[in-house]
Amino acid sequence: MDAAWPALEKSALGGWTLRFSAGITQRANSVLPAATPNDVAAAVAEVETRSAARWLNSTFQISPAAQPADLDDYLAARGYTVGTPTLVQVMDGSELGRFADVRVDPRIEFSDEPSQEWLEIFWYQDGPAAPDDREVSRRILKGSPATYVGLRVDGRIESIARLAPVGEYAGIYCVTTRPEARRRGYSRLVMEAVVHEAYRRVLGGVWLQVRESNVGAIVLYNALGFSTASSYHYRTRSL
Known part of the structure; x- marks a missing residue:
């Protein structure tokens, strides 16, 4: 799915893929958390820094495969709001x-x-x-x-x-x-x-x-x- 809707800018961060495209579509401006970074807190902070540098909100795409497994709860505790629940058919x-x-x-x-x-x-x-x-x-x-x-x-x-x-x-x-x-x-x-x-x-x-x-x-x-x-x-x- 990531390859079929490619972000203009992509970079790796400890197993996560950071995607930025000037804020156009959530899919192309979100983190795809495929593997667990060594330091999750530091990785989230880096996502927030890079997003802010582009005047974008920090956004993560959370699926059952997101890593670490408790990432959704971690982000919720950090003040991240949930939105756009989507089915993959x-x-x-x-x-x-x-x-x-x-x-x-x-x-x-x-x-x-x-x-x-x-x-x-x-x-x-x-x-x-x-x-x-x-x-x-x-x-x-x-x-x-x-x-x-x-x-x-x-x-x-x-x-x-x-x-x-x-x-x-x-x-x-x-x-x-x-x-x-x-x-x-x-x-x-x-x-x-x-x-x-x-x-x-x-x-x-x-x-x-x-x-x-x-x-x-x-x-x-x-x-x-x-x-x-x-x-x-x-x-x-x-x-």
């Missing part, structure tokens, strides 16, 4: 075959580059708004190989997604439909096209991340055959 390669015979809607478009129209839809949903911040967002998206999917209806892209392969697997990101075009089944059409593409590429499986509060999306993903494999949340301490 997966579909194994053996399940992709169910989409072998899916007839991809002829209005679906695939591209190796995000068009400006595609980007505008993504930014309308998740931001950012400022031109400099949008350039950072564009660099994050294009930081790894990806296929950009769009459903064009009556001359306008209405729904989008991004398929980012990493080795034998791929992540599905940026599943978004214009607000005025929702409840028409467009997201399902896009998701079916994306999973069919994953099958066509003989991938070992796909994953996606969805906020626990996004009940509508979770219902759709479950109906398509995704299952929850893990979860994470963020711990943040303000400047």
Whole structure:
């Protein structure tokens, strides 16, 4: 997941990966704590120092695999607040075959580059708004190989997604439909096209991340055959 949504700046700190991208998206501006540093207190202090130097809040991505195992409790005691609980859902390669015979809607478009129209839809949903911040967002998206999917209806892209392969697997990101075009089944059409593409590429499986509060999306993903494999949340301490 880290490789499919690459931060602009990454560095190692005693088994942790520090990610900074001018504050654009929590995922690209958080610590990925994969192994335990020799001195956890010193490492947290260093994270806070480096974050402050960039005028960013200190943020950790906490999953069941976070190290040390009590890191979440340690950060809570230090005043870090919890936010953005997120599910990690997966579909194994053996399940992709169910989409072998899916007839991809002829209005679906695939591209190796995000068009400006595609980007505008993504930014309308998740931001950012400022031109400099949008350039950072564009660099994050294009930081790894990806296929950009769009459903064009009556001359306008209405729904989008991004398929980012990493080795034998791929992540599905940026599943978004214009607000005025929702409840028409467009997201399902896009998701079916994306999973069919994953099958066509003989991938070992796909994953996606969805906020626990996004009940509508979770219902759709479950109906398509995704299952929850893990979860994470963020711990943040303000400047």
